[in-house]
Amino acid sequence: MLHYAETHFRFPVSRLYRKEPVILIDAPFQVCPGAPCPVWLVVRNANRFPVYINEIYGEWKNANGQNISFTLPVQQQLNKAFHFEELEFQKPTGSLGLWLLKIFIKYKIGEKEQICERWNYPYLPPKTLAINFLKEQAPKPSGWIAGDTHVHSSYTSDSVEFGAGLSVLQKAAKSVGLDFVCITDHSYDLIGDKRFQKMKKEIANVETDNYPSLLAGEEISCGNSENQNVHLLAFGNENYVKGHGDGGRRWWNTKPDLPIQKAIEESKVFCFAAHPKLQMLFAEKFLLKRGHWSYKDLTENKISGIEFWNGFRGKDFYKGRELWIKCLLTGHKLLPLGGNDAHGDLNCYTAVKKPLWNLKCNNEHVFGQVRTVIPDTGKTPFSELPENLYITDGPALWIEKDNNDKFILHAKSTEDFGKFLSIAIFRGKDGAEKIEQIKIGDLLSYDFEINLDNNLYTRAECETCMGKFAMTAAVYSPPVV
Ligand SMILES: [Zn+2]
Ligand SMILES: [Zn+2]
Structure with a gap:
């Protein structure tokens, strides 16, 4: 899966290659009553391509014909690998419901002044931000907590995809109404235990009181019964579990490092099959040796559940649900999980459509949209298996x-x-x-x-x-x- 799309992937030759950092504006898709509405300027690779952000301006609009214009003088030189700068400007107050935010960035690279709307992605028309200011808190039984169980942070950062910063995710989680977030970066992006421990430490440091809790986990690439790479979600594992098979960094060897059961044992926590029937590009199947989860994989290993609702209800949701039902009917008590697999993507999902050629934008993997809701036992979510659970994108x-x-x-x-x-x-x-x-x-x-x-x-x-x-x-x- 390729998300917050990246345009510095040049090999062998890319129409998407730009001598510019990635510049975009992002904000949560919904805001609960009383919660803040943060808007971020996201800049990646300014260490290679420094950029001067002159100003940001735009307009809010809603269906009642109300509008609010603003101009924000930024006047800042940016030069780090990652920037998640929160922007302070006028936000709608009083009138709830859906607001659209059309936003422009005036920036300078060298002597060249430029303006882009929403982002500077090549060949991808700008998409207006849509933010739903909820009239009521999202419905949930009292004493239950809601979480996104599949999220990538900036620890997923390679030549084709990257996620949002941990503090950004925590703040956005508060706005959209989550109580916990499972950070599940790829085993092949975490690379080893050193980086995994660094991520865990950073999570412990960014956690702010009264904010949703972040739970360090991992999306482990491991081998199914046909020795193809499939993804396994682990939450709260103490140590890193290796899995480099389909990372693309080791292109000469796509063999999974560990079979499913071995990966579960090494994680020492409850594990869940991620997107069991993910629809993928031929290149992913062929070059990265990616496969699907089968009935055999789910029932012959100690799997606790299946995340078949992976951001949207497409073919993979229906096929995944069918597989889950087949397991239930044969007495395998697997839990259903809902996550989004968002890499940043707080308002919409941007990704590579055709590698090296063009990008796409849709609403398939938006952070916090699909939630897993469980009773609050006072313990860390998934440190024990929830006794009850539902998954939802609303009710x-x-x-x-x-x-x-x-x-x-x-x-x-x-x-x-x-x-x-x-x-x-x-x-x-x-x-x-x-x-x-x-x-x-x-x-x-x-x-x-x-x-x-x-x-x-x-x-x-x-x-x-x-x-x-x-x-x-x-x-x-x-x-x-
Ligand atoms: Zn995955
Ligand atoms: Zn993922």
């Missing part, structure tokens, strides 16, 4: 036992995420799932009593009129005695 949906030992399915949305279009219960039994659509009215909140009967498991899914979706983990019927 809350969870199954809980009430005081009378009855199972209740709760569904909650807000005006920001829309009313429910459908709520369905899935019961797994005898190798198949039965779907039961629940009759719903015109409300934002429901509580249904559900019967687990003698099914193997029960789970639920819901969707709102704004296309927001949530699904629960499987709840298992108590054994019949």
Whole structure:
């Protein structure tokens, strides 16, 4: 996956090559009530290509015809490898909902003055920032916490991709309404234990009170049953686990360093299969020997769950969910995980479309959009396996036992995420799932009593009129005695 796209990849010859640093503006896609709305100027590789930022100016607009113009004189020479400069200018107050931010950067490289809108990526039209100022806090059961379980920081930094700084991620997490963030940089970017420990130390130092917690982890490249590279998410591992197979730095040898089970054992923590059915470019399959997770890989190794919701609901989500259900129906109690695989990408996702040729921009991997929500036990998330869980990009949906030992399915949305279009219960039994659509009215909140009967498991899914979706983990019927 190639994210905050990079334009200094010249080999063998690239139309995207520029003798300029990457310059872009980024800001969280949503802001919770009472949370700040930080906007950052991101500059990469100014150590090689120093740049003078003259000024930044622009305009906020919303659907009610309100607008706010601003000019920010920056007048700063930048010359470091990474800059994440927070910009202070007028932000909308009072009027909530969606605001668009059109923003321009006036900069100078040598004697040449230039202006770009949003970014200086070649051959990629500027995309206006869209920030949704929520009217209410994102719905969540009380005593539960929400996190993004797949995030790349600036420790993922190579010739084609880079992530956001740790303090940037922490601040953005607060704005979008996350309680924890799992930093899962690639094993092939962390390279060794020294850099991994440096990242852990930096995480400990950037953590600010009352801000979401950052959890150091790793996205380990390891070998599936066909000896192809697949990705494994580990959260809170003490030591680095090696995995250089598909990093591209060792192009003459793409063989995985460790098989899946060995990587899990070395991590000494619960591990999850990342994007099990990721759709990839032929070059990734062929040159980096990347593969998919199979049923065999998931069930013959000590896997705790599958992150099949990897930022958006495309083919890989549906194929991943199918594989998860197949595991559930055969008695393998895997947890579903939701993460975004964002590399920076706080507002939209930019990436290489055709290597060395052009870039793309869409909303597939935006930091904090898809969340995994778990009960707060006071312990570090995933230091133990959550007993209950749901994944969502908006509404809350969870199954809980009430005081009378009855199972209740709760569904909650807000005006920001829309009313429910459908709520369905899935019961797994005898190798198949039965779907039961629940009759719903015109409300934002429901509580249904559900019967687990003698099914193997029960789970639920819901969707709102704004296309927001949530699904629960499987709840298992108590054994019949
Ligand atoms: Zn990955
Ligand atoms: Zn990743």
